Amino acid sequence: MATSSQSTAYTCATCGQNFATPYDLECHEPVHSPSSHKCNYPDCGMAFTYRERLEDHCKGLGQAHVLANVPSSTLAEAAENKIFVELANLVESKNKRSVFAVGGVIPITSLDSRLICETDEARSDGHSSGDDTIMAQSQKPQTLKSASTVDTVKKQEVDIPADVHIMCCDPVTIRWDTDDHNGCKVTLPCTDADRPNFEQLLKDCQPATFGRGGQDVMDESYRKAGKLDVTAFCSNFNPYALGIIDTAAQALTPNLAQQTNQTHGLRAELYKLNVYSSPSGRFKPHVDTPRSKHQVGSLVVCLPSTHEGGQLVLRHQGREQVFDWSGDKKGRNAIQWAAFYSDCEHEVLEVTSGHRVTLTYNLYATCWANSAWIDAGSVDLYQKLKSLLEHPAFCKKGLTLGYHCAHAYPHTEESAIKTLPATLKGVDKLVYECFFASTFKVTLGQMLDLEYDEYEDPVASILDINTKHSDHYTKENHPPEGFEDVFERIEHPSWGTVWERKAENRRQGDLVVMADDLVPLQFSDAGMYDSLSYREIAEEWTGDFNVACVKWLNEPSHSQPALLHGAVSMDEIQLWTLC
Numbered sequence: 001m002a003t004s005s006q007s008t009a010y011t012c013a014t015c016g017q018n019f020a021t022p023y024d025l026e027c028h029e030p031v032h033s034p035s036s037h038k039c040n041y042p043d044c045g046m047a048f049t050y051r052e053r054l055e056d057h058c059k060g061l062g063q064a065h066v067l068a069n070v071p072s073s074t075l076a077e078a079a080e081n082k083i084f085v086e087l088a089n090l091v092e093s094k095n096k097r098s099v100f101a102v103g104g105v106i107p108i109t110s111l112d113s114r115l116i117c118e119t120d121e122a123r124s125d126g127h128s129s130g131d132d133t134i135m136a137q138s139q140k141p142q143t144l145k146s147a148s149t150v151d152t153v154k155k156q157e158v159d160i161p162a163d164v165h166i167m168c169c170d171p172v173t174i175r176w177d178t179d180d181h182n183g184c185k186v187t188l189p190c191t192d193a194d195r196p197n198f199e200q201l202l203k204d205c206q207p208a209t210f211g212r213g214g215q216d217v218m219d220e221s222y223r224k225a226g227k228l229d230v231t232a233f234c235s236n237f238n239p240y241a242l243g244i245i246d247t248a249a250q251a252l253t254p255n256l257a258q259q260t261n262q263t264h265g266l267r268a269e270l271y272k273l274n275v276y277s278s279p280s281g282r283f284k285p286h287v288d289t290p291r292s293k294h295q296v297g298s299l300v301v302c303l304p305s306t307h308e309g310g311q312l313v314l315r316h317q318g319r320e321q322v323f324d325w326s327g328d329k330k331g332r333n334a335i336q337w338a339a340f341y342s343d344c345e346h347e348v349l350e351v352t353s354g355h356r357v358t359l360t361y362n363l364y365a366t367c368w369a370n371s372a373w374i375d376a377g378s379v380d381l382y383q384k385l386k387s388l389l390e391h392p393a394f395c396k397k398g399l400t401l402g403y404h405c406a407h408a409y410p411h412t413e414e415s416a417i418k419t420l421p422a423t424l425k426g427v428d429k430l431v432y433e434c435f436f437a438s439t440f441k442v443t444l445g446q447m448l449d450l451e452y453d454e455y456e457d458p459v460a461s462i463l464d465i466n467t468k469h470s471d472h473y474t475k476e477n478h479p480p481e482g483f484e485d486v487f488e489r490i491e492h493p494s495w496g497t498v499w500e501r502k503a504e505n506r507r508q509g510d511l512v513v514m515a516d517d518l519v520p521l522q523f524s525d526a527g528m529y530d531s532l533s534y535r536e537i538a539e540e541w542t543g544d545f546n547v548a549c550v551k552w553l554n555e556p557s558h559s560q561p562a563l564l565h566g567a568v569s570m571d572e573i574q575l576w577t578l579c
């Protein structure tokens with residue numbers, strides 16, 4: 001081990017031995033303590049021999065862990081950082097519990113008492129269990145229970161008190177025409193007498209297509225199903241009358257911020273009738289192609305028809321929710337439905353017997369919905385934000401707090417930009433509205449993620465502040481005169497001389513290029529003939545950008561091309577945006 005007499009010596013806290021570089025000290029420390037880098041995240045305390053391992057550990061566990069280990073040079077900084085950790089934890093826990101799908105079961109009225117909607121008759125059939133509190137009429141919707149679990153939503157037998165109003169549905173009649181014959185009709189659940197009509201419906205369905213690369217394609221290895229287009233059939237089924245759209249709206253478009261003076265709701269538009277039949281009826285994992293810029297979700301209504309298999313599996317950020325509508329008991333006498341955000345991956349597992357008949361609807365965000373605001377004060381994220389804002393240690397120097405949206409949006413498409421924030425989904429809407437209701441100035445913006453060399457900081461170079469903002473410099477990339485005091489010279493065992501920014505001068509947060517607003521996809525040939533300039537590129541992308549130091553509360557999960565750079569040169573660069 002090299003010892004050093006330099007003034008910038010690194011001293012071992014245990015034995016007092018000095019080292020020329022922090023790297024030498026790090027190699028020496030395990031002699032005394034095999035695990036010298038402890039994670040500061042509350043109740044974690046895991047120890048690592050090397051700092052890099054600690055960093056890997058934090059990255060694996062999320063932003064709150066990363067923030068908990070940001071070096072703080074003063075007590076005030078440490079107190080403030082503790083608040084960031086709390087906030088990041090809260091956002092993460094909201095995200096883990098956020099609803100991305102909701103569903104329910106509605107019993108069918110008996111064939112001889114065809115009443116639409118409500119009946120005073122108490123029933124013990126056709127009711128499902130769910131963990132959430134959202135209720136509409138007598139439907140109890142099914143929402144997600146916990147993170148990282150496969151939550152198969154199974155109907156449970158529940159004793160309904162005799163005086164409860166039960167939402168029931170009339171048997172569902174489908175009428176359709178074909179080129180060969182007009183006026184076909186079948187009613188589900190299907191009686192023996194109606195069976196031939198049901199068989200006719202199966203025959204009259206066309207093979208279902210799906211969207212791939214902007215085109216409608218037919219590929220039975222990916223999707224094997226029959227369909228009737230909305231123009232080819234009609235039905236007495238009305239999801240509004242049964243409260244399904246109300247329930248879906250409560251779960252998927254909650255309204256919180258009175259300050260925006262706008263409530264948002266959902267509108268459903270019938271799209272297709274589909275039949276997935278055994279053997280091998282299925283739809284492999286996909287996300288739905290949005291049918292309009294306002295589309296936020298899809299609704300699938302499973303009509304009473306007995307089948308096995310065909311579970312609808314939904315996935316969002318590592319969580320999975322399964323809607324299982326199979327089985328004779330459930331399938332024969334009930335309407336079963338699921339509404340979900342259409343950016344969530346989903347699939348229909350193979351149908352192993354019978355026919356799974358569904359009506360699918362597109363769900364669109366509406367403005368000025370006839371629904372009430374939730375009082376911001378009753379939402380724990382808002383309460384926490386408020387108390388953090390009032391905390392004396394918080395935000396002394398001013399800051400930009402960043403939140404990466406958990407759902408995907410077509411946010412670089414000109415017409416879709418106008419639909420935000422109305423089309424924000426789930427936890428994104430909650431976070432937006434809580435910040436809006438607090439004293440933060442909230443903007444929806446994009447960030448350009450610039451690919452760059454390890455020792456070059458393109459973001460900083462946009463502002464010509466290279467020397468102030470890079471954390472590391474190589475020997476060749478010596479900080480220019482006047483900025484040496486911000487850095488310290490380090491002899492790295494393998495890299496040689498490097499300059500590292502002193503802890504107290506390290507920037508807090510990520511320095512990023514941000515648009516002041518949402519920006520449509522741009523094409524640029526900036527720097528095509530000259531040497532590439534990041535500033536030129538960012539200016540082509542959006543005239544109004546700023547370079548901000550952002551303290552992120554979570555990690556990004558989506559990216560979308562925001563700028564296509566046409567310069568063909570050695571310096572060609574790909575730019576992506578993260579929302």
Ligand SMILES: O=C(O)CCC(=O)C(=O)O
Nearest residue numbers: 283288300312348358360
């Ligand atoms: O039938 C289902 O459960 C889902 C169908 C679906 O994913 C679609 O039509 O895009």
Ligand SMILES: [Fe+2]
Nearest residue numbers: 286287288346
């Ligand atoms: Fe789909």
